[in-house]
Amino acid sequence: MYDLIVIGAGPAGMAAARRAADLGLTVLILDEQSRSGGQIYRDVERAALLRGEILGKDYTDGIDLARGLDHPGITHAASASVWQIEDGYRVYYTQNGAGKTAAAKRLLIATGALERPMPIPGWTLPGVMTAGAAQILLKQSGMVAERAVLAGAGPLLYLVAAQMVKAGAPPLALVETQTGGDFRRALKYLPGALRGWPYLMKGKDMLAALRRAGVPRHTGATGLRVEGGDRAEALVFNAGGRQHKIEARTVLLHHGVVPHIQAARSIGIPHRWNAQQQCFAPEHDETGRTAIDTVFIAGDGAGIGGAKAAAIAGRISALSIAQDLERITAADCRRESRPLQASLNRELAVRPFLDTAYPPYKEALSPDDATIVCRCEEVTAGDIRRYAGMGCLGPNQAKAFGRSGMGPCQGRYCGLTVTALLAAANGKTPDETGYYRIRPPIKPVTLGELAATAQRKGK
Amino acid sequence: MKPAFRNLTAPASSPGQMVAVTFDGQELTLVEGENLAAALLAAGVDTFRETPVSGAPRAPFCMMGACFDCLVEIDGTVRQACLATVTDGMNIRKPNGTSDV
Ligand SMILES: Cc1cc2nc3c(=O)[nH]c(=O)nc-3n(C[C@H](O)[C@H](O)[C@H](O)COP(=O)(O)OP(=O)(O)OC[C@H]3O[C@@H](n4cnc5c(N)ncnc54)[C@H](O)[C@@H]3O)c2cc1C
Ligand code: FES
Numbered sequence: 001m002y003d004l005i006v007i008g009a010g011p012a013g014m015a016a017a018r019r020a021a022d023l024g025l026t027v028l029i030l031d032e033q034s035r036s037g038g039q040i041y042r043d044v045e046r047a048a049l050l051r052g053e054i055l056g057k058d059y060t061d062g063i064d065l066a067r068g069l070d071h072p073g074i075t076h077a078a079s080a081s082v083w084q085i086e087d088g089y090r091v092y093y094t095q096n097g098a099g100k101t102a103a104a105k106r107l108l109i110a111t112g113a114l115e116r117p118m119p120i121p122g123w124t125l126p127g128v129m130t131a132g133a134a135q136i137l138l139k140q141s142g143m144v145a146e147r148a149v150l151a152g153a154g155p156l157l158y159l160v161a162a163q164m165v166k167a168g169a170p171p172l173a174l175v176e177t178q179t180g181g182d183f184r185r186a187l188k189y190l191p192g193a194l195r196g197w198p199y200l201m202k203g204k205d206m207l208a209a210l211r212r213a214g215v216p217r218h219t220g221a222t223g224l225r226v227e228g229g230d231r232a233e234a235l236v237f238n239a240g241g242r243q244h245k246i247e248a249r250t251v252l253l254h255h256g257v258v259p260h261i262q263a264a265r266s267i268g269i270p271h272r273w274n275a276q277q278q279c280f281a282p283e284h285d286e287t288g289r290t291a292i293d294t295v296f297i298a299g300d301g302a303g304i305g306g307a308k309a310a311a312i313a314g315r316i317s318a319l320s321i322a323q324d325l326e327r328i329t330a331a332d333c334r335r336e337s338r339p340l341q342a343s344l345n346r347e348l349a350v351r352p353f354l355d356t357a358y359p360p361y362k363e364a365l366s367p368d369d370a371t372i373v374c375r376c377e378e379v380t381a382g383d384i385r386r387y388a389g390m391g392c393l394g395p396n397q398a399k400a401f402g403r404s405g406m407g408p409c410q411g412r413y414c415g416l417t418v419t420a421l422l423a424a425a426n427g428k429t430p431d432e433t434g435y436y437r438i439r440p441p442i443k444p445v446t447l448g449e450l451a452a453t454a455q456r457k458g459k
Numbered sequence: 460m461k462p463a464f465r466n467l468t469a470p471a472s473s474p475g476q477m478v479a480v481t482f483d484g485q486e487l488t489l490v491e492g493e494n495l496a497a498a499l500l501a502a503g504v505d506t507f508r509e510t511p512v513s514g515a516p517r518a519p520f521c522m523m524g525a526c527f528d529c530l531v532e533i534d535g536t537v538r539q540a541c542l543a544t545v546t547d548g549m550n551i552r553k554p555n556g557t558s559d560v
Contacts, residue, residue, distance in 0.1 A: 032524055032542055034494075039523065051467060081524070081542070097536075114525050124528075126505050126518030127463060133522035141497035142467040167467060230516050231505050249463040260525070375526065378512040408527035413520075443524075446536060 010038015012299025013110035016314030021073030083441035099453030113300035122226030131254035148250035186357035196350030287320035376407020388425035496540035
């Protein structure tokens, strides 16, 4: 039995694992990726050397966190997909085709974020990907999309565009959905955001780099749709009072990130709607402890804060866990946590400004009837509205009406849309409408793997 | 058709060895140890699977194990290509029908 199992080797998980191990805890850290780093620092130990110049310092900075896992108290299980959590201390996972299980006194969920689903007409065509997916291809495999257009809103859109410029393949255009009105509304948060001014300066630098590279920008875009037969061929949209069509082989969508809540939901941790970030987030106290006493949650999976905030929150959780297990005193825990909490607040100061200046694309929150919202089962927005008309109140009921959320992705890319559509149709809040009940396995597992796990557990 | 992605480093200079795999019967030469979804995209594979519902073509969307649009059948088991790595002799096919994973 370990002292601590961490699920997710991104900044939150890596920082927590190291702090806990330094305090004498035995730690198992599991991640389904083949290397540590999480989304932002994907494969950083290898890729920083190969293309650190293109990916920038904010990326290569992650190398210290990744190296921190090299500690006698830490076992890093790579390529390990966690598919079930039981009783708050036992996890089941698959590694290289073999089912395995492990137990610990405490569990930290650090499963990070997903890109917010962006259902627009044509978003299921091959050649349409998330902007984050293109960035992963660049980080991990040194591949850059040629003849690509970026569409949506938010800082990550600019970052990916800037990295593509540096890689020598500037995007054909940036089609941005935020408006001048959004920016003016965000100004009231500017004084608070100035505490996070390095972020604002970075944003300014990225925009300058895009301008120098001659990447055209369209803002306030509406009516986005991807055209194509067997794959994406063009992005069509309205901006500046007319319709545009950009022929492209790759269309990269992004309008923010939302907590990846599958693991937390699968064990019944309560979630609440966050109106500012327009997503559900798990409830937890300031140390990350959830309603299940032995389970903590940190990083973007607990609420979007970015990589630095994730690492800090991971350390705060590690301290609290060490105190639970009597490796540090309550006084020491408080002394070390207090400055961390202050830096966490500083990191979070820029969020209200960013969330307001780059809100999600409205038409993707409430798509046209014909647009597919559930990619797996090809259920459209019109279908969901029709279910509401027949008395469907919540996402779980919607599953019974038409299989939405029942495909392999388990609602990861339709859950928020289905909640929003039903809430709007029924005149209810997202909290009243609720979300899919998530049941294990949260990752696919074959019968062979199940059998192997059962045998091990019996031993 | 020409791949939609360009490799920043020539495959020849990569540390992995070139190995032969098949995708839907077609032989491809990929870099061993590379992410399978990335390697197939770089090789110009456009469609990874067809949906069980309408037969519409799909290809990787998230590259982070969340969307399941990269599902392929590898040596008889349906898996996410974006969470798999290239090994010598892999036999990859489009998964058929409603392979419930
Ligand atoms: C695709 C993408 C790209 C991003 N790029 C950037 C960027 O360049 N710059 C930036 O500032 N921010 C970026 N972000 C935002 C980013 O999510 C956070 O800033 C940061 O990575 C959050 O850290 P974290 O530790 O909370 O989670 P993450 O870094 O997301 O790490 C979570 C880890 O958990 C693992 N995991 C999840 N579920 C399971 C499971 N069931 N079993 C096993 N392992 C699991 C994942 O594989 C992942 O490695 C990106 C987000 C996404 C989604
Ligand atoms: S591309 Fe989304 S799961 Fe593999």
